[in-house]
């Protein structure tokens with residue numbers, strides 16, 4: 260080992276040790292500042308001597324690697340789920356069943372049920388080599404680089420660890436990180452996450468691990484697997500993992516009977532409100548491994564464990580006022596402003612009243628106290644009115660009759676709950692909505708612009724239609740300012756700097772190569788979705804032909820019925836639309852289809868295929884592959900469907916329907932095998 264190698268090794272060891280004090284023992288020995296100095300020194304050295312970087316280097320915590328596509332792999336041991344219940348009598352039943360299968364005294368371990376995303380960590384010879392998401396339980400996605408940024412995940416084990424170890428647990432986002440992340444997202448005009456679990460799961464799938472490092476995620480250990488592990492019970496095993504470098508679970512107790520379980524459940528149903536991270540229940544496990552074996556498992560879940568889930572929390576709070584918001588499609592949504600109230604760890608100030616019918620059914624009056632509920636996973640929901648607290652002479656809250664933005668009288672289509680503003684082309688939120696649709700991923704994919712920036716450009720009068728985007732210049736964008744308010748009501752000014760401006764212009768320029776079918780989708784013809792646009796583009800191949808097609812000609816396209824055809828005709832009868840299309844064409848967008856791609860094989864000829872769920876490659880790519888091999892993508896299941904390619908999280912409804920109709924469901928892997936055949 261030369262001098263440099265030695266320096267790198269020493270620094271790495273020192274930093275890893277401090278990480279251990281900080282994350283595992285909650286007992287830092289040096290200041291954050293001194294820690295950063297050490298880390299900076301190591302980063303510099305590693306940059307100069309990349310060959311000497313150690314596999315457990317603490318610089319991996321900072322992130323910086325980019326993962327374009329997460330590889331999917333099979334789990335060594337399937338990741339089972341838990342049977343769950345909301346009722347105490349089910350717990351008693353669980354206890355009776357377990358006892359009936361055992362003849363000796365028994366001990367349960369009670370733990371918190373963390374509300375995050377399950378992760379499997381593989382350690383080979385003490386080194387973290389792989390982190391895999393749960394996926395469908397048999398296969399998951401490899402997210403190692405992202406997981407390595409999480410401080411409470413050990414990169415290397417210490418002590419007498421086994422050759423192979425699989426540690427399982429949950430990646431969670433503490434409330435503090437969650438609130439900070441959402442505040443930031445709202446500031447830049449991005450959709451906030453509905454709950455910490457979604458935020459954790461979204462974070463794990465970020466492409467840039469440096470971004471993951473900033474998300475404040477944490478790992479909670481709950482299970483271990485491996486060959487010849489030394490201990491004979493769950494509790495002792497997790498204690499052993501603690502010796503090898505993991506954090507010991509924040510709460511884990513052994514009890515001898517179901518009464519002990521109930522005590523634990525009752526205690527945590529109250530105390531959970533003080534926890535800094537989300538839990539949605541309690542997990543009860545038989546402690547002894549031999550007894551676990553005796554009780555056994557089903558294909559889906561162990562019989563020796565059960566999850567008790569907390570019921571949704573409910574509070575009542577006064578209604579202060581009702582706002583009417585106009586969405587991007589013109590739908591008007593009533594939103595209740597509530598007296599701020601604490602509910603399951605977050606402060607609730609607003610909650611949706613959905614639509615006019617909902618308000619009428621709830622019979623909401625001015626000054627009413629409303630019941631608000633929050634289950635583990637959902638955003639606060641209004642579930643009723645506390646009628647007893649209502650004033651005698653309280654008046655009903657009236658739904659607006661005119662658009663609160665542009666004043667146009669509102670309309671409602673028969674059979675639909677939504678009330679909408681029909682002033683599609685001149686009502687601000689609807690104009691912004693069209694712009695947002697235009698830049699969205701499946702349309703022109705201008706990702707350097709987002710909702711926040713569109714709003715700014717619109718408010719400044721720079722962009723009113725999509726065509727205006729192509730007239731933007733460096734000068735018109737540079738120095739644009741946006742005032743944003745934080746939670747405490749303090750305002751700050753953000754301004755467009757050189758890099759932002761260049762990114763925006765580059766993104767706009769790039770969009771000129773987007774193929775015709777997506778341009779046709781982007782220009783926002785009502786009822787013309789992504790798939791329909793593609794079919795229309797393929798048949799007519801040119802915007803002029805589409806614009807001059809008769810209703811009958813349009814209806815020759817599969818998927819285009821009378822309603823869609825009428826909408827296309829109306830679109831091209833509107834002079835504002837025609838002018839916008841003309842300007843977009845002058846700007847250089849693709850209004851003609853390119854050469855038709857020849858299928859690369861006929862392996863799927865004549866087959867109607869549905870893809871459903873999340874795959875190792877983007878779904879769009881999978882659909883392309885189907886078409887390139889002569890297959891046809893269809894969107895709804897029928898007898899004529901040849902098969903369904905099922906990814907992670909395929910919708911249960913779809914699965915049920917496929918099963919009822921006897922349509923085969925195959926995995927991504929099996930699908931690719933078909934292509935080879």
Ligand code: IVH
Nearest residue numbers: 339340341370371372373377429481542561
């Ligand atoms: S034990 C074989 N313990 O809940 C045992 N799971 O449906 C498997 N979870 O996906 C799980 N906290 O991600 C266990 N203390 C805990 C847990 C826990 C949260 C999650 C886990 C799993 C789901 C069960």
